[in-house]
Amino acid sequence: MSSLTELTKSIQQGLGLAHKRDIAEVVGRLYGSHAQRGNPAPDAPASRTAERFSLHSHAQRGNDSAVAVGDDCAAIPDGDGFLLLASEGYLNDFVATQPWFAGYCGVMVNVSDIYAMGGRPIAVVDAIWSDGENQAKPILEGMATASQVYGVPVVGGHSNLRNDRPQLSVAILGRAQKLLSSFAAKPEQQLLAAIDLRGHFREPYLWWDASTGAPPERLRQDLEILPTLAETGLCDAAKDISNAGVIGTLLMLLECSGLGGVIDINAIPRPSHIDLARWLRCFPSYGFVLSVDTHDTGDVIELFSLRGIACAAIGKTDDSGRLRLKAGDAEQLLWDLNSEALIGCGPNRQD
Numbered sequence: 539m540s541s542l543t544e545l546t547k548s549i550q551q552g553l554g555l556a557h558k559r560d561i562a563e564v565v566g567r568l569y570g571s572h573a574q575r576g577n578p579a580p581d582a583p584a585s586r587t588a589e590r591f592s593l594h595s596h597a598q599r600g601n602d603s604a605v606a607v608g609d610d611c612a613a614i615p616d617g618d619g620f621l622l623l624a625s626e627g628y629l630n631d632f633v634a635t636q637p638w639f640a641g642y643c644g645v646m647v648n649v650s651d652i653y654a655m656g657g658r659p660i661a662v663v664d665a666i667w668s669d670g671e672n673q674a675k676p677i678l679e680g681m682a683t684a685s686q687v688y689g690v691p692v693v694g695g696h697s698n699l700r701n702d703r704p705q706l707s708v709a710i711l712g713r714a715q716k717l718l719s720s721f722a723a724k725p726e727q728q729l730l731a732a733i734d735l736r737g738h739f740r741e742p743y744l745w746w747d748a749s750t751g752a753p754p755e756r757l758r759q760d761l762e763i764l765p766t767l768a769e770t771g772l773c774d775a776a777k778d779i780s781n782a783g784v785i786g787t788l789l790m791l792l793e794c795s796g797l798g799g800v801i802d803i804n805a806i807p808r809p810s811h812i813d814l815a816r817w818l819r820c821f822p823s824y825g826f827v828l829s830v831d832t833h834d835t836g837d838v839i840e841l842f843s844l845r846g847i848a849c850a851a852i853g854k855t856d857d858s859g860r861l862r863l864k865a866g867d868a869e870q871l872l873w874d875l876n877s878e879a880l881i882g883c884g885p886n887r888q889d
Contacts (some may be wrong), residue, residue, distance in 0.1 A: 643681025656768030657714030
């Protein structure tokens, strides 16, 4: 196994975090350096060209006028709950080389984003470009399959079969009664990772597929854990694990909440036969990180365990603004948010 120093460096220098760092430029251009802003959402496997931004009401925390930009979805106050809006855009190479799976991910990843916010999906729309109908066919077949698997209809979109290459973006609408948010973590909470280990890598990529071929009803019920956590008050803060991996996703959550923390890399759930360095950089089709009060941690872990989802406490939040990785007695600094932002979202610790 790689040393902690080597693992830390590989995460710091990996493409997962590099793609996330691109977000700061876009956020600054759209909202300005002093705008109240938040964290865009997670990626599909090696697929997103740009991150999305969102409006997230802070009304649940007693501030009706505050709107933060960013999270796994836009959360728009609507009656006694929230409308959730999200979208995904996919890299040309991914769509060209993995067209069926790209179409499948167009639905799957958007659905996961809705559940990560404590909501339930309503419908998706897509925008597809291709050089003829034969090039579009596998993409559409992948979307249709995932639509049936997750029980979320494709209700419209945009089509162009006269393009010079295949391209795809997908948007989703959902609704939540109560929110899970990247902005709601607090100091001295337990950091949890919940990942479905009943899958396989789609070789040679860093994509852990626990979705295709799994029973559709089981997949849908496994996702229901997230709104259950929100509605019962067992958890307020969660995020869908993106292609930044479990640690990169936790770093984004901590940045949004203005926190730091420590992660025990050996506590992260993983299949026994999978190399740790590879696992820390992968995108799991079902994977969430959560920040939970210590007295609720056991109940949260049990909810996932009852569904066969591996869930464990892997660290703890603090107010340091520094994320450290731990293995045994060794500890390494991964990122100091006090001196360098990752995605440019959340509180400015230097103000």
